[in-house]
Amino acid sequence: MDRFKLLTKLSFVALLALTLALPCWGADTIKIGVIGPMQFVQGKGHWNGAMMAAEEINAAGGVALNGKKLKIELIQADSNEFINITDATNAMELLVTRDKVDFIVGGFRSEAVLAMQDIAMEYKTIFIGCGAAHPELCERVANDYDTYKYFFRGTPFNSKFLVKTCFIQMATVGAILKQSLGLEKVKVAIVAEKAMWVDPMIAAAEGFIPKMGMEVAGIWRPSPVATDVMAELSAIQRSEAQMIFTIFSSSVGIPFARQAGELKIPAVQVGINVEAQKEGFWQATQGMGDYVMTLNTYCPGVEYNELTKPFMDTYTKKYGEPPTYTADTYSAIKYAIVPAIEKTGTLDPDKLVAFMENDEHLVPSGKVAYYKDEQGRPTHDIKWGPGYLTSLGVQWQDGKQIGVWPYKWKASPDAPEITYKGIEPYKIAPWVVEKYKK
Amino acid sequence: MIADIIINSLINGSTYAMLAIGFSLIFGVARIVNIAHTAFYMVAAYCIYFATHKLGLPPVVGMLGGVVVATCLGLITYKIFIDPIREHEAAVLIATIALAMALQEVMLIVFTGDYLSVPALVSGYFSITGVKIFYQHLITFVAVLLILVILRAFLTKTRLGLAVRCTAQDREVANLMGMNESRVALITVGISVALAGFTGAVIAPLTIVEPFMWLHPLIMMMAVVVLGGLGSIKGSFIAAYMLGFAEALVVFLIPMGAFLKGSVALSIMIIVLLIRPEGLFGVVFEEER
Numbered sequence: 001m002d003r004f005k006l007l008t009k010l011s012f013v014a015l016l017a018l019t020l021a022l023p024c025w026g027a028d029t030i031k032i033g034v035i036g037p038m039q040f041v042q043g044k045g046h047w048n049g050a051m052m053a054a055e056e057i058n059a060a061g062g063v064a065l066n067g068k069k070l071k072i073e074l075i076q077a078d079s080n081e082f083i084n085i086t087d088a089t090n091a092m093e094l095l096v097t098r099d100k101v102d103f104i105v106g107g108f109r110s111e112a113v114l115a116m117q118d119i120a121m122e123y124k125t126i127f128i129g130c131g132a133a134h135p136e137l138c139e140r141v142a143n144d145y146d147t148y149k150y151f152f153r154g155t156p157f158n159s160k161f162l163v164k165t166c167f168i169q170m171a172t173v174g175a176i177l178k179q180s181l182g183l184e185k186v187k188v189a190i191v192a193e194k195a196m197w198v199d200p201m202i203a204a205a206e207g208f209i210p211k212m213g214m215e216v217a218g219i220w221r222p223s224p225v226a227t228d229v230m231a232e233l234s235a236i237q238r239s240e241a242q243m244i245f246t247i248f249s250s251s252v253g254i255p256f257a258r259q260a261g262e263l264k265i266p267a268v269q270v271g272i273n274v275e276a277q278k279e280g281f282w283q284a285t286q287g288m289g290d291y292v293m294t295l296n297t298y299c300p301g302v303e304y305n306e307l308t309k310p311f312m313d314t315y316t317k318k319y320g321e322p323p324t325y326t327a328d329t330y331s332a333i334k335y336a337i338v339p340a341i342e343k344t345g346t347l348d349p350d351k352l353v354a355f356m357e358n359d360e361h362l363v364p365s366g367k368v369a370y371y372k373d374e375q376g377r378p379t380h381d382i383k384w385g386p387g388y389l390t391s392l393g394v395q396w397q398d399g400k401q402i403g404v405w406p407y408k409w410k411a412s413p414d415a416p417e418i419t420y421k422g423i424e425p426y427k428i429a430p431w432v433v434e435k436y437k438k
Numbered sequence: 439m440i441a442d443i444i445i446n447s448l449i450n451g452s453t454y455a456m457l458a459i460g461f462s463l464i465f466g467v468a469r470i471v472n473i474a475h476t477a478f479y480m481v482a483a484y485c486i487y488f489a490t491h492k493l494g495l496p497p498v499v500g501m502l503g504g505v506v507v508a509t510c511l512g513l514i515t516y517k518i519f520i521d522p523i524r525e526h527e528a529a530v531l532i533a534t535i536a537l538a539m540a541l542q543e544v545m546l547i548v549f550t551g552d553y554l555s556v557p558a559l560v561s562g563y564f565s566i567t568g569v570k571i572f573y574q575h576l577i578t579f580v581a582v583l584l585i586l587v588i589l590r591a592f593l594t595k596t597r598l599g600l601a602v603r604c605t606a607q608d609r610e611v612a613n614l615m616g617m618n619e620s621r622v623a624l625i626t627v628g629i630s631v632a633l634a635g636f637t638g639a640v641i642a643p644l645t646i647v648e649p650f651m652w653l654h655p656l657i658m659m660m661a662v663v664v665l666g667g668l669g670s671i672k673g674s675f676i677a678a679y680m681l682g683f684a685e686a687l688v689v690f691l692i693p694m695g696a697f698l699k700g701s702v703a704l705s706i707m708i709i710v711l712l713i714r715p716e717g718l719f720g721v722v723f724e725e726e727r
Contacts, residue, residue: 039551082551083650194697220689223697225654227645228453231446231689231699234569238442251553251646258555263563263570275553283491284555284646 029073033101049327081112088112110134138381155328161384189241217241224250246271261288266435291429296394297325302403302422311364331363451682458674460633466669476652477538482638501639512631558643667720
């Protein structure tokens with residue numbers, strides 16, 4: 001009887017030890033949370049890019065860490081951030097507490113990512129943002145490094161550089177208009193959705209447009225989800241603007257492009273129109289979105305470097321459409337997180353951060369390196385410019401996305417001229433030519 | 439600019455009027471605050487998308503199909519979910535909210551959240567005093583007038599219309615007079631949802647088709663109906679153009695505040711209600727009759 005009791009106790013202890021040790025059995029995977037608005041194209045891009053990276057790495061054996069090969073396990077989290085910021089924070093909370101992910105990639109709307117960032121930082125989880133552009137995300141890193149050092153911007157570059165690139169593209173198109181149409185001064189209508197990330201860009205645009213020798217015809221701020229912009233377009237036409245500088249990330253980009261195209265508003269559209277970055281834009285505008293130009297990260301046929309074509313081809317073949325910029329979760333995992341783990345030999349976030357913030361690496365859209373601010377503090381904000389990340393100007397021509405910038409672009413008078421492989425000349429809409437050509 | 443404001447007012451107002459008339463009808467007769475009204479408008483829009491893009495049918499067929507599907511769906515859901523709890527107005531309100539959200543989620547699952555569009559019945563535009571207008575907008579404006587005329591003829595010239603008006607005036611007495619109030623309510627629901635479906639058919643080419651497209655029109659529609667007077671079709675018609683005018687004014691006079699056009703319109707509604715709580719043409723509270 002005593003022996004029986006002893007055996008029972010020993011079995012219980014063994015079972016307890018087994019149960020407590022169980023989490024260690026799952027430690028042959030690296031968990032990466034992919035968070036984004038999964039019912040929408042942006043979130044699908046997040047997930048698709050991450051899946052592609054995980055499948056490639058796992059197919060090659062996994063991540064090498066201390067003599068072992070660990071597989072990547074992706075955990076999907078629907079932030080629902082278009083509808084409800086609270087859903088986004090809840091989703092992030094679940095990722096870090098219930099799913100206990102090692103890394104997080106994704107996020108789209110700045111308002112949501114700012115909130116999600118706080119949660120990830122509280123749990124010291126490395127979070128690579130792949131969608132939000134607000135500068136504050138990285139200003140927080142500089143101002144409170146110990147708390148926010150686990151955040152890195154993956155894509156896009158912050159809105160100050162977005163607007164800088166837009167201005168360069170606007171100036172390029174303005175010069176083309178002046179030369180081709182014989183215009184003395186180009187009038188620009190600024191149309192920007194009412195959203196947080198846009199506000200600093202408007203002020204910058206008002207200052208820069210006159211410096212580029214152009215004139216601001218007016219500023220319109222429709223709702224991000226406006227479905228009818230007839231009134232705005234009528235007012236823009238009355239203002240006799242020849243160029244419309246658009247700043248849209250939400251659905252308003254579709255009715256604006258469609259209605260402007262259908263009404264043949266005699267003004268070219270340049271700027272940011274996130275909906276125009278997608279393959280579905282053509283159908284959504286019923287084919288009226290021709291000649292719309294937008295800042296974009298990827299364009300079929302355009303190559304930044306030797307990584308671009310394999311990425312574009314594989315993604316397009318796998319998912320039936322070219323990647324949007326949120327698919328840069330692929331780069332975040334394959335070229336940032338995994339090499340950092342393999343080179344440092346650890347999953348310790350502090351050691352990984354120390355490595356990552358000084359690492360420069362090629363990605364399909366250029367080269368990633370991180371800024372330090374004027375005081376030398378790390379910001380984890382990605383560098384913009386020739387040799388790093390510049391993005392593209394993409395114009396819809398005859399139902400296809402065509403890369404039109406950088407086309408013989410010089411960042412400064414002494415800088416070399418840049419034209420990426422696959423870039424073609426910009427085209428002015430025929431009704432604009434008809435209206436203004438002398 | 440005045441021409442722009444007037445023409446855009448008429449365009450905006452027509453859209454709201456089309457939605458508000460159906461809602462006013464169902465509230466006036468059946469005393470149902472049907473939050474799912476604009477959700478049926480969404481269902482019709484998706485039917486058109488499905489018919490034109492997946493089945494390759496002409497837009498007219500898609501539109502007819504949208505109206506039929508929305509109407510059948512409306513009648514079935516009314517019979518199953520709303521009719522049993524009609525006496526409990528709060529429960530009906532919540533049930534219609536739940537129904538709208540359920541329809542939203544179904545659309546989200548079937549079509550995802552991608553932004554879609556449907557072709558116009560008549561594409562192209564024309565100009566009046568330099569203001570460009572889509573033919574589809576003209577169709578919308580004409581459709582509103584047509585609906586009003588047909589509805590007025592129905593309500594005043596037909597026995598069923600008489601029954602609808604009697605039920606709207608006093609349900610209990612109408613019942614006592616031999617009118618099957620429940621059947622009249624069902625028919626009114628059918629007409630109301632058909633109107634919502636027809637609105638979806640006419641307006642869908644002018645908007646983006648997505649699962650959340652029912653929310654913004656719902657707010658404006660409620661504002662129109664409340665401003666015009668709950669249950670007053672004439673009031674809804676006039677209030678729709680008033681709010682359309684307010685929106686157009688904001689866009690043209692304060693371009694930087696274009697996103698506020700909805701808020702300004704709603705503020706005008708609140709101000710009017712403070713002066714006249716029953717709305718412009720509404721009946722004062724039932725106890726005061």
